[in-house]
Amino acid sequence: MTEVQALLERHLRSPETHWHIGTFGVVAEFMRDADEPVAFPDDGGLAAFTARGAIRLEATADLALFAYETAASRAKSWGHHVALCLPRDACAMNRRKVITELGRDHQAVRADDRRCLLFDLGLDRPQVDACVRTSDLRLIDILRRAEGRSFFDASHGALTAVLKASPHRVFMTRIGRAEVFQPIPAEGATTPPGPHTHVLPKLMRTGRTHAANAPIPEHLAPCGGFAPPHPYRDARGLPAPFDPERHASFQSLLDRFGDQRLVAVKRAAAYEIHGDDLKPLTRPERMAARVGALQRGLPTAP
Template identity: 50%
Template structure:
């Protein structure tokens, strides 16, 4: 019988399987600032030229360089429409920190860009002062570079900073960086009142950033760990854009297997009715959430129709996007 992979080999296998599946989306970011990578089935992809795990499309790229401390945490959280699901890619709080810059900062040519043609473009940190992620933009056009340089040394949202008002019009590449890799987004930034495009995109939400959180309070991340990215396998009742689809039992069972392998055993036991007690490090909030998820899943599995809108779950997603 084949023995299960353990340690770094198991994590590498998890990442490789997720990258191979066009139905799986990715996120990299923090609470209030997140970059998402996804691709369509059959969409042309290019391998990365330097051996990193990942791929590039015409709309974006993902490049992973997992470190030994990387810990996947599979979880589900309740929402009005039922539940979200993801595998958070976490690092110890003591070793996850990135630049922590609080002002727009020029970083020079992006020599680690996913595509070779982007490596002479200039990278700028937007100065959001996030713990585990540097939210950056990258530009090659002289006008865009000049505008970004005019904002260097100032907070992005400071009145008078020329970068903020012109960022949408310039639509530079967005490049979000963490210790385990990067997500790049090439699609234009939607204008005021616009919606996120299908495919790779980013969200920067100042109201959520002001909380200083690394993830949503409803996301059950173990103490001492910080999510910096996430894997988002195909959801049982919605597509990648959050639109409702017919309940897919195969998708449901696939994530339950990931939950068994990478989830919190105490929360799984509570969800499945093996225990009513809250013990160990499980909070009352997360225990209640597990029970709510169990109730919602039972209704879907019985074939009941839940009349609830599937809205934009960015508040949940901002931890590692659910």
């Protein structure tokens, strides 16, 4: 097992690590509670599923991990993430522009789901094919009649039917897939805790592959990622007492998979080290310095 495979497996088995698969504006998230039953299928590689969702990862040879931290200008805490990236010329999925039936989902994480039909919604995203999976005959009929047309075309009713029937959502990339079994929330309702999806046309129209505050190197495209346990937040994202071991754990990831210039600028701000060579000059460097200021004076792990 490679270093990356071992790292992914370790975090996949942690209920406090949150995962996402997809791109800016089209993303599926997988998470689970500490006491929630979970299975790790032997035939699925780096895979896990619960009653609410599933995930499978593929540690391909060109998979690149990129660790980074973020903080808004007025933030009182920071975020940390590990992006799962591929070279931009290797990340492309099928980029279908219309609803397309794909047949049975033979790659479903759970064996029972492999008899269900998969339909690509035709969202034309570079890194992800956003699909729904169903055995609902009425929904299958509606989707088949809408084949070859835009999912957002109101005349065929597929969008309304999907929202009502709430089929499984299956988001697939070159580095893995996430499957969401939970119902789609009604319009205006709160996103349920646990696995869920977002399809946000406003963000899709930007054409971005990731958020502007993620300092992903230009030659890479993130296809997903994970957020390890945070030193100041619990698994639900609520404030918690500072955990120095969690902080030290992510700093190790940052040293191994981060941008070393950003790490140096961040630590210069954290330890109040001065020098012209460590002044933050770019937007990512200024954000790194803000993170460093927020981390100033933190205790270290024993």
